[in-house]
Every structure is written in structure tokens, then in C-alpha cells.
Amino acid sequence: MDITCEHAGDTLIARIHATRIDAAAAIRFKDRMREVLQAAAPRVVLDLSRVDFLDSSGLGAVVAVKKLAGPGRNLELAALTPTVQKVFRLTRMDQVFTIHPNAPAGVRHVG
Amino acid sequence: MSAEQPRMEDTPPPGVVRLVIPADPLAVRHALERLFSNFSPDILPNDLRCSAEIVIAEVLNNIVEHAYAGSQGDIELSVQPVPGGLWCSVTDHGTPMPDNMLPGARAPDVQADDMPEGGFGWYMIHALAQGIRYARVGGTNRLTFHLRAEQ
Numbered sequence: 420m421d422i423t424c425e426h427a428g429d430t431l432i433a434r435i436h437a438t439r440i441d442a443a444a445a446i447r448f449k450d451r452m453r454e455v456l457q458a459a460a461p462r463v464v465l466d467l468s469r470v471d472f473l474d475s476s477g478l479g480a481v482v483a484v485k486k487l488a489g490p491g492r493n494l495e496l497a498a499l500t501p502t503v504q505k506v507f508r509l510t511r512m513d514q515v516f517t518i519h520p521n522a523p524a525g526v527r528h529v530g
Numbered sequence: 531m532s533a534e535q536p537r538m539e540d541t542p543p544p545g546v547v548r549l550v551i552p553a554d555p556l557a558v559r560h561a562l563e564r565l566f567s568n569f570s571p572d573i574l575p576n577d578l579r580c581s582a583e584i585v586i587a588e589v590l591n592n593i594v595e596h597a598y599a600g601s602q603g604d605i606e607l608s609v610q611p612v613p614g615g616l617w618c619s620v621t622d623h624g625t626p627m628p629d630n631m632l633p634g635a636r637a638p639d640v641q642a643d644d645m646p647e648g649g650f651g652w653y654m655i656h657a658l659a660q661g662i663r664y665a666r667v668g669g670t671n672r673l674t675f676h677l678r679a680e681q
Binding site for chain 1: 555556558559562576580581583584587588591594595637638640641645646647648650651653654657658
């Protein structure tokens, strides 16, 4: 799964270049995010603007990534598409994550 | 009757769309993509499409993970437009549901200290689908349900 990273101040922006975080992709997503989270940044924002679909496996993977980020780091979500929004709202996960309506503009590209 | 090609908007709405899906996550993904190419937006308004994709994905993934649990097999999915929404039937030849019953609708507690990573699938199915019925006949599991368009 292709995830590109940018730094904007103290924020690491992780842009998910996949259209689906589903049962077929959840493990790859977690593994790739584990690598991304090795970068030191107190705040991480997942840009989900390209993700059209996320199922319960994908939701579990996002929760797992939040745990990987650790208690000392904020993991936030941005630009949820309609079906993804529906899943977060239905499960009340939208009350647990900070969710931004728009994807953050990047400043500097890193790897 | 199985429908393989995307439909033109001015042809009559299709009857039953039937897909046979090998039990693995990637085949489930491809089947979902193929399934929705069969319906024009006037038959399938956006919100109904969202609900349908969520529910059908969860049902299919459950069969792959639990009914077949790693062994090979096929899943038969039938979807039919009906007044107000869709009627769906899913059949597989894997192991039966525990206690021959539908799993319940209890939502995992997202506010728990250790946030849950699973258990959301059946909660979402119950929240979005209506009239969910399960039957075990011979060596076959059959699940049927309705999905309603929002009024």
C-alpha cells in the first residue's frame, strides 16, 4: 500500500494512496503505517481523501494504528469520503477520533 | 440470469443480479466493484449504495473468515432491486453459524480504555439491513435481508 509522508510544522501528514482499506488490505495498511510512525512527530494526520471504502477490518486497522501511535501522539483523520464517514458515524468512532473535513495542504515532501 | 456488463441507463432495470464469488478477500473486493456496475444511479441512490456496500462486504467477509475459515469454496450472492430498495440473498457451503443463530447486534464499546479493534461487522449489518433471516439447509447457509433507500 502506497502511503506518502509530508512534514508541516510538528505534524506528519500521511496520505493514503489506496481506494479501499478493507479485509484484503487491512494488514498491509497497518504494516505500512507502523513504518510511517517511526518518524518522530507529536501529531499525525491521515489523509483519507482517496479512500472510497473502509469496512470493519479497515476500521479495526485504523484503531490499531492509533494504538501504535501511542498515548503521547495525536492521530487525526482528514477528508473522509461518504461511505467511510458512514462507517465512523455508525460505530461512533467519529466521537473518538478528531476528524477534519479537508485534507491538509502539505509543505515539504519527505520520502 | 447473471449480469456481466454494466447497464445503460435507458434499458429496463435488471432483475436479479447473481454473482458467484470464491471465498477470499480480494475476490470479495472485486465482486463488490462488479456488483455496483450493474445498477444505474436512479435504481441505486448514493445512500443506498453506501449501505449496500457496507452490509454486503461485512456479510461476505464473515463467510470467508468464519464459514470457510481458510478453506476454498464459493459464495453465491443475489441482489434484486425491489420497491424502496434491494433484496439480497447470500448462500455458502461452509460451517454453520454458532448455535445455528444470527450473531447479535451489540456494539463494541468505543469509549473503553482499550479500544476495540473488532466486533463491528454484525453491529453494522443489523443497523443498516432489515428482515435479516438465516437458515441452515443441508450443508448450506442462506442469509437473506433487505436494504432500504433513505426516504
